[in-house]
Amino acid sequence: MREQGHSFELDWWLLFIVMIICVVGLLEIYSSTHNSPLHGMQWKQLIWIGIGFAGMLVLSRIDYGALLDQSLLLYLLSLGALAVALVVGNKHFGARRWIEIWGVDLQVSELVKLIIIIVLARYFSEVRTERLTLADLVKIGLLVGVPAGLILLQPDLGTAMVLVPVAIAGAFLAGIDWKHAAGVLALGAVVAVAGWNGHVLKPYQKQRLATFLNPENSPRGAGYQILQSEIAVGSGGFWGTGFSKGSQNQLGFVPVRYSDFILAALAEEQGFFGVLITLLLYLALLLRLIDNAQKAKDRAGMYLVIGVAAIFAFQVLVNAGMVIGYMPVTGIPLPFMSYGGSSTIFGFLALGLVMNVRTKRFVN
């Protein structure tokens, strides 16, 4: 094996794909906002991308082994931060998700996503059996459940849900008894029903889920966003209305068109063709991540990369699904495209983890 010392190697292909996605996002943010009081947003997003990129470079140089060693500390820190956010956090849009750091509101839960990836990678890598035992599943459930519960209290159903696929993907790779898998599924169903009937879900969350099932029922109520999003997407046709020429986008009918619904804005202006390119970019991103996982030096590295891939894949699925009315409105952003500081920084930090793993693959 080649000895590369402390040098590190960036995955240029991965970066290239991500940068194209970022540029597409910046253009669409510009198109969506330049005619409105929000104009100039693309520059803010560019700054977030810059910060994220720097964070990625830093994280890619920290030995992921060290991170895994500190996973317990990181985990407790994240629980503490979530608790602090709940008690003293700044309230936006009715949810306590933000902690102010250096005058900038940061969404704590985005950081928690990163830590959960690390914590679960550590846990899965220590499993020595062919299949996960029931005890393993319970522990994993607790590891994910506690922070997820705290995030749910904010309340932020979407981000809480994002933690779950990390565990599922990891469990799949670690090996799971199909009976256990069925059991987990059944338990999930029970929790979902109990959550619906009990007081776990906030009324607005129930409302969103209910409208998701039947959006036409309340055109100006909660189903409005889904319907408007579908209208924008559907009216785009194959080639779209053209850059910054989408009436629904430009006249503001598309809800949060620069962030959560940016794919709807893109779908209207760039049509199915633009959506095809964009989704293929995400496919390339995900496959490249899996490729990195396959080439990881060890299982821990693989779990880290797959955790990142699981979160991105889940976010793409839920966000794009939401835009076309197949998923409820949960406020999950599209990675690297939706405007947003916390989510953009998370995306790049997650990439940093991946680069880190990649760098290490030739070590030893």
Added chain:
Amino acid sequence: MANWIGSDQKLPQGRLILVSYVVVLEVILLLIGFWKLQIIQSGHFADLAEKNRIRTIPIIAPRGKMLDRYGRVIVDNYPSFSILLLRDDPAQIKRDLPQITSGLDITAQDLEQQLTEARDEPKFQPIVVKPEASDADLAFVESHRADLPELELMMVQRRKYPPDDFLAHVIGYVGEVSPEQLAQSGGDRYKPGDIVGKAGLERQYNDILTGTDGMRRIIVNSVGKPVRTLDDTEPIPGKPIQLTIDLDMQRVVEEEMAGKVGAMIAMNPQNGEILAMVSRPAFDPNDFAVRISRKEWVDLNDNPNKPLLNRAIQAQLAPGSVFKILESVAMLESGTPPPDFHVFCPGYGMFYGQIRHDWEPKGHGEVDLHKAIVHSCDIFFYNVGMRLGIDKLSYYASSLGLGKLTGIDLPSEEPGLVPSEDWEERVYHHKWYPGSTISLAIGQGPIEVTPIQLVRSISGIAMGGVFYQPHLLKDFSPVKTVHFPISEKTVEEVTDGMYGVVNEDGGTGHLLGYPILAQAKLQNVQFCGKTGTAQTISAKGLLRLTASERHSFGYNTWFVGFAPKQNPEIAIVVLVQDTHLEAGGVAAPLAARFIKAYFEKKYGQPIQELEAMASPAKSGSQSQASDAAPAARNQ
């Protein structure tokens, strides 16, 4: 180093490949979803997108004008602004409510009620919060375009009706289309808030008068703010209608009936054209032109004098002695009793075991048909009625047009009633009392006629049995004509009698009618007519009342007439209700003055009636009432 380290760990490559398949599947599924929306359903969503961004504001088509028979404008339109409240954002409306109500000077209660009522309407349907905006209101809306985007202006054409209740019942009024009409129209013809004719000619000829609204399509953003106008579709104005009304003659009847309760109709007997029609008390249609307040509406409906009632076609009253004309025709045409029938009138008589009095206690002495008509002798007609019997009386009364709709082109005409043996049995389940025939003989009892029926009936008799459908639209076609031939001799006899009523000494209409025409040097106009007075309550009912209550019941006085005697060109009916003058003397001079005005106009003389109106001193021709058949007090 922790125990997670170890390059000996083999990666589960097979499962990783499965993961990549899952990712590919995910993207394919999402692409299928987008394909469905963007390719398969793209037309549907493109439509929805258009509806989203384009708001259609109606440009209201002005209603057609109403013109008099010479093309003079009676009903016109004027432009005005309505303030609309767009209801897309209930939360914002709730927030802005205090500002809107204070700025537009409306009560929060009213607005909230309107919003509640409109709750079930589609959200994109704006409501009219202020139908007629003042300059201050317009300024308020314009200056708050930014912070109150839910307010919008709409130009409308409003009805401008003549002042002072002029021709109110004939014109009718307009109003917002009712939920029932909306349901009936099936949603095609009307939309909520449309203005439609609600009464009178406005309702009768709504289809002609209503134009086709145009529309302005504007592009709006997601908060409903107009960005620019896309295009305009010009409205098609409603068509004007020309009426048979003669504005001058209408002014005469309006003036004559001022302050009275009753009705007056002038009709051309030769074709059924209505030259003038008035009902009093009236209402101001202009109150309806904008939006009538609940209080005004309740006041109009609760008013004991029923100003909304068009007495000309809806008052169903006993005709009193006017009925004697129809009875005369029945007698002469049926030969029962024979034409030379005559009685001695001592002022009373015994019929079916009951003593009946003449209105003239002294009696009329020896009376034949001519004298009976001229003096309105009750005893003579009791005898005639008794000999004719209910069947013949009923047959002739109906054949001559009483107790059924005349078909005038106005909504809500009432049919009145001519009793018959059948009717008595059907309604009261007992046989016809012969005594009732005696009451009927002088136009009392269970007979109800409307003024329009009487004027048509008398016109038809004067025309020898040709009854034209009365109408108000100049181009009315076809004019339904009923032929009930009356022999020339009968017409001659009856009209002679009616001429005598006005022109002979002792005629019940003479003292008042004749001098008026004489004074106008219109002696050569052969004015014929018949007075009638009917109690508004039965004698039995009267006995049950206290003196003061009794006083509150007056008489309904009638006069029907026409001129000239041969080939009549103008027929008139006058009804004055609840007058305490116990005589047709109230009605007869009104008719005479109208006839005078009519011929003054015809012969190009100044219409004195209208000149008197112009001068502050009212014409002093209202002399004391004379007798004129205060008939049937014994009923």
